[in-house]
Amino acid sequence: MIELKNVSKRFRKGDEVVEAVGGIELGIRRREIVAVIGPSGCGKSTLLNMIAGLYPPSGGRVIYNGKVIDDVNTSVAYMTQKDNLLPWRTVRDNVALPLEIAGLRRAEREERADRVLEHVGLTGFEKRYSSELSGGMRKRACLARMLLQGAESLLLDEPFAALDAQLKLVMHGLLLRLASEASQTVVLVTHDLMEAVTLADRVVVCTHRPAMIALEQAIDLPRPRDVINVRFTNRFRELYDMIWDCLRLEYHEELI
Amino acid sequence: MKEPGLEQPGIAVEVAVPVRRTPLDEISRVKMLACQAALGAVIALAWQAVSGRLVDDYFISNPLAIGRRLVAWIGDGTIFVHLWATLYATIVGFVIGSLAGVVLGVWLGVSRFAARLTNPYLLALNALPKVALAPLFVLWFGIGIESKIALAAVLVTFLVFLNTFAGVREVDRDLIDCARLMKASRAQVLSKIVIPSAASWVFAGLKTAVPYALIGVVLGEMIAANRGLGYLVQFSGAQFDTAGVFAVLAVIAVVAMLLNWLVEIWQERMERWRIVSR
Incomplete structure (x- = not known):
């Protein structure tokens, strides 16, 4: 492929x-x-x-x-070495970005974002900004975002x-x-x-x-x-x- | 200070003591406010004492006369008519100028072709002292409020445009690629990445533009008008009314500070992430 x-x-x-x-x-x-x-x-x-x-x-x-x-x-969904999180968005809004682009309603994308965030162990950090996270947490947020994108x-x-x-x-x-x-x-x-x-x-x-x-x-x-x-x-x-x-x-x- | 333990007979040991900050540097907020008020009072008192004795009252007036004039204007409502005319023109001019500046900045920031095409003309227009356009605006829009709005808007447009343009150019390419990989359309890249990313630049432009909006309006009113703070300062001057001039200047200063404060509050609400990351 x-x-x-x-x-x-x-x-x-x-x-x-x-x-x-x-x-x-x-x-x-x-x-x-x-x-x-x-x-x-x-x-x-x-x-x-x-x-x-x-x-x-x-x-x-x-x-x-x-x-x-x-x-x-x-x-493709691409998780680069540099974490490309948007600094002006909270973790939840960052992770939900692909869904937002796809035009999903807020309630649904937040629910799905929170579920993936739970998978990567970031529950409780939904409303933080990326500057407040450690390097490892940022990576996990990127991973969550990539998984949510649902690419081939x-x-x-x-x-x-x-x-x-x-x-x-x-x-x-x-x-x-x-x-x-x-x-x-x-x-x-x-x-x-x-x-x-x-x-x-x-x-x-x-x-x-x-x-x-x-x-x-x-x-x-x-x-x-x-x-x-x-x-x-x-x-x-x-x-x-x-x-x-x-x-x-x-x-x-x-x-x- | 010498450390006792280091002292040996016959040898003087100098131990460096870290420079202590003077207590004045760490004065509390309330005390500082009191000090600032005291400084103002001292200046006002000195002014009052000097006026009419060392310097002719005609040139510098005095705080009491200025205060009386202000009270009289507030009492009969004159000041509010002028204040409102100026405020209204400033706000409308600022809003129009900001919108035009942001739109122009984003457009030229995104389109390399348009930026290169218009570059020499924009440079020329930017180098032009915009206040020199005032007579033209009076011709076009008359002596009413419209010509003041136009002058303020032109001043604001350029400042906001330059900042927005720089901000859009500074946007991280990687973030744009990242959004494009998520199937973002051009409009989405613009609204979700480019504009938010340039926002702090735009705000910097808006903040510098606020006093210029006021300058544009006051200047316009001084050239040709029948109301407004600029008209009042011009009118008082023509009447050799020094106290009146100072009174209007005080009002203008208060208005300028108030507008700045409003933009700062707005920026803080919009850019919480930046405050959090500090």
């Missing part, structure tokens, strides 16, 4: 040309959860921006549902990086449950291998800048997964080690 055909992206920074993404070939099936992992600053976010249609690739094509993306892709696909850029380890697990469970209930396709960018293996059907390892695919590994752990117990299975260990062997080289290269 999402196809990247030899996609590359170059940025011009003054006289310097930065090669962010170099020739990526990747197909993502409907309802699949794909985790893209790689060293930070390797161009993973650029990849998501291109799937979201925020800017065009320098080479190759991004195809979504058989159509070449040439404008903002409104079939979800793009997540390091969504859980600011959360503590325990909360991360809770959010992992929530994402898996809601994405599967809504039959959503998920592309998750992360630098946490544990998270990638726990959540994904397939893990894609990116090389250091320019991002290219170093390894594609199917994660054949059964679903539905228990995000805690799955980590103690032998298969999880095997997969983790296998990917780590490849990923380690990328980090190694970066450090030299």
Whole structure:
């Protein structure tokens, strides 16, 4: 459903040309959860921006549902690394924004917003402004907003990086449950291998800048997964080690 | 002060003591109000004492005479006729100018083409001292209240426009992208992202524009009118009535402060999020 055909992206920074993404070939099936992992600053976010249609690739094509993306892709919900909450709106009004845009009545959108906020553990903070929240709470508000948008696909850029380890697990469970209930396709960018293996059907390892695919590994752990117990299975260990062997080289290269 | 423990025979140890803030800096609100009143009283007394002795009464009048004049005007109701004429023109001119400024600012802020097209003309108009348009407005709208409204509106429009324009240009691109991904239409992006985001800039413009609305009206009234505070100050001056001039000036100052205060209250209500985040 999402196809990247030899996609590359170059940025011009003054006289310097930065090669962010170099020739990526990747197909993502409907309802699949794909985790893209790689060293930070390797161009993973650029990849998501291109799937979201925020800017065009320098080479190759991004195809979504058989159509070449040439404008903002409104079939996806995108949770960026930066929390794009509107500072003049309360948490509830921020989370309800997609429903407001869709033209729902106030009573209904507030009710639905409050329900999602309960899922992400923000009950009691509905009337706060984003400046009053901690970094992790803001991330959860963004997650709630994205889930409420009800898009066909979800793009997540390091969504859980600011959360503590325990909360991360809770959010992992929530994402898996809601994405599967809504039959959503998920592309998750992360630098946490544990998270990638726990959540994904397939893990894609990116090389250091320019991002290219170093390894594609199917994660054949059964679903539905228990995000805690799955980590103690032998298969999880095997997969983790296998990917780590490849990923380690990328980090190694970066450090030299 | 020396710390006793650090003192050794024969060696003087200087210990730095943090500079204490003077108690005057931390005076309470009520005490400060009393001090401010006292300062006013001292100035008024000095004025009263000097007037007619060191400086001719004709030039500076005196607070008692000004007070008497004010009481007389309030008593027979003259001041209210003029006060209302000025207030009405100021408010209407301010509202019209603000609306025009916001619309123009948003439009040019969003449309790069329109902004570039009109740029040289707007620069020229902005450089022009707008009060010089007063005679033109008298020709167009007559000596009635309309010409004062027009002058105030023109002054306000430019200030509000410049601020709104800058505010719209400052809007975070990421927020716009975020809304577009949520299928927001152009109008929705404008009403839900661009305008609220530029609001604090608009308010800054509105706040600076308030005194200018009053300036426009008073000036217009001084040029050609038959009522209004500007007319009254001009009339009193022409009668060599210094006390009258000062009395009107006092009323204008009060009006200006009142209008500023109203805009501040309005802004606080609209921008609660900014106050919360402080």
